[in-house]
Amino acid sequence: MDAHGHRQCVPINDDASMSEKPLLDFGAGYVLRSLATLPRQGSRAPWRLRMNYPLDLLALRLGSVTDDAMRFSSPPRASTVA
Numbered sequence: 001m002d003a004h005g006h007r008q009c010v011p012i013n014d015d016a017s018m019s020e021k022p023l024l025d026f027g028a029g030y031v032l033r034s035l036a037t038l039p040r041q042g043s044r045a046p047w048r049l050r051m052n053y054p055l056d057l058l059a060l061r062l063g064s065v066t067d068d069a070m071r072f073s074s075p076p077r078a079s080t081v082a
Contacts, residue, residue: 001072004072005074006072006073006074007073007074007075008072008073008074008075009070009071009072009073010070010071010073011046011047011067011069011070011071012069012070012071013042013047013069014069018042018043018044018047019042019043020040020041020042020043021040021041021042021043021048022035022038022040022041023035023038023039023040023041023049024038025051046067046069047069
């Protein structure tokens with residue numbers, strides 16, 4: 001980001017065939033009651049959480065940072081008025 005002068009990156013899902021799934025696959029009552037208010041995940045990577053620490057660690061340490069879903073930009077800085 002520094003090399004290109006970007007200040008932010010945002011993931012954007014442009015794939016209309018991507019289905020949504022609940023964030024947690026957990027049968028506890030308190031989780032089931034709150035599913036409507038929790039974020040959702042996609043049906044496949046990079047939008048799918050595996051909830052598997054060893055696999056996530058490998059992906060974070062060895063995986064690529066670049067992805068077609070990431071949008072890099074440099075929006076104008078917010079002005080501060082005192």
